Amino acid sequence: DAKTTQPPSMDCAEGRAANLPCNHSTISGNEYVYWYRQIHSQGPQYIIHGLKNNETNEMASLIITEDRKSSTLILPHATLRDTAVYYCIVRADLEYGNKLVFGAGTILRVKS
Amino acid sequence: DTGVSQNPRHKITKRGQNVTFRCDPISEHNRLYWYRQTLGQGPEFLTYFQNEAQLEKSRLLSDRFSAERPKGSFSTLEIQRTEQGDSAMYLCASCLAGGSDEQFFGPGTRLTVL
Numbered sequence: 001d002a003k004t005t006q007p008p009s010m011d012c013a014e015g016r017a018a019n020l021p022c023n024h025s026t027i028s029g030n031e032y033v034y035w036y037r038q039i040h041s042q043g044p045q046y047i048i049h050g051l052k053n054n055e056t057n058e059m060a061s062l063i064i065t066e067d068r069k070s071s072t073l074i075l076p077h078a079t080l081r082d083t084a085v086y087y088c089i090v091r092a093d094l095e096y097g098n099k100l101v102f103g104a105g106t107i108l109r110v111k112s
Numbered sequence: 113d114t115g116v117s118q119n120p121r122h123k124i125t126k127r128g129q130n131v132t133f134r135c136d137p138i139s140e141h142n143r144l145y146w147y148r149q150t151l152g153q154g155p156e157f158l159t160y161f162q163n164e165a166q167l168e169k170s171r172l173l174s175d176r177f178s179a180e181r182p183k184g185s186f187s188t189l190e191i192q193r194t195e196q197g198d199s200a201m202y203l204c205a206s207c208l209a210g211g212s213d214e215q216f217f218g219p220g221t222r223l224t225v226l
Contacts, residue, residue, distance in 0.1 A: 043114070043203050043217030044155065087154055098143060098207060099168065100215060102154025 004088045011106040017023075018075040020106055022088030025069045031092050033064060034100070035073045037084040043104075044087065047073065078110045114138075118204050122226045125194055133221045136207030144187050145215065146179055147203040148172065151171055152166045161187060163207060192196035194225045 005023040007014055011016040024033065034049040048062045050071075055062045061074040075082055085107040092096075115138040123132050123191040137144050142163050149156035156217075158177070159169045173179075178225055181187040201222050205215040 013164075041219075043116075043205070044215075045114075045217065045218055046214040049213065098209070098213065098215065099145065099157045099160060100147075100155070100205075101157065102147075104152075105154055 004090055004103055006086075006088050006103065006106045008104065010108070011111060012075075013107050014080060014110055014112045015077055018078040018082065018108055018110070020073040020108065021070065022073070022076075022092045023070045024088070027068050027090050031070075031090045033062065033071050033093060034087065034089040035060070035062065036087045036100070036102075037079075037082075037106070038087070039084040042102070044100075045084075054100060058097045063106075069074050078108075080110050080112060082108065083110045114216040116204060116216050116219065118202075118218040118221050120221060122222050122224075124226065125226050127194060127196060129194055130190065132188055132191045133202055133204075133222065133223075134157060135187045135204030135218060137186070137204070137207075138216055139185070141206035141208050141216070142184065143207045144181055145205040145207075146187070146189050148203065149201040149203060149220070150199075156218060158189075167223055171219070191223075194223075194226045198212050199223055199225045 035047040038042040038044045050062045064071045085105040088104050117136045119134045146158040149155040157181050161181040176192045178224040179189045203220045205217045207215045210224040
């Protein structure tokens with residue numbers, strides 16, 4: 001699985017958009033980009049994933065660059081409850097058993 | 113609540129003792145995963161099952177660790193002769209192979225080895 005690079009921490013004002021970057025310059029053609037987050041004292045929670053097209057769901061948007069070497073997770077209106085560690089993971093498709101390889105992630109602090 | 117439960121939530125034990133954790137996945141999920149997480153780090157994959165078959169084990173899973181999923185439903189993770197380095201959060205996740213590919217995580221079992 002390809003390696004990802006994320007900033008260790010970021011701050012965001014409540015109500016503003018939080019843009020979390022991730023570099024994955026060695027991503028392969030069959031590898032997806034996944035985002036999970038982990039709120040303190042809870043298990044990780046799936047947010048979104050994509051291959052090459054931008055994706056949006058009720059939680060967030062995922063923007064993947066055309067060369068797929070980087071991506072940005074966007075939380076459009078961050079709230080205090082979005083304070084968490086955010087993990088960007090790249091992973092090949094289903095036949096590899098779906099295991100997730102987590103890095104250290106980005107600690108997002110949403111402040112009022 | 114994701115629908116994945118883990119018991120106990122906390123376990124304190126003395127070095128050298130055996131401990132066993134249980135995970136109950138979402139009922140229709142055929143894949144079950146165990147991860148370990150130490151303070152300040154992301155979770156690390158330990159092993160996974162498809163139905164009752166254990167299909168992959170990480171080299172992190174020493175011979176003191178054993179996991180089972182006897183009927184393809186709940187799973188247990190046993191650590192024998194615990195060491196202080198085993199202190200961590202043990203997370204279980206489940207998903208449906210061929211489904212949405214989203215893994216649902218339980219709240220974890222925090223193990224402290226004294």
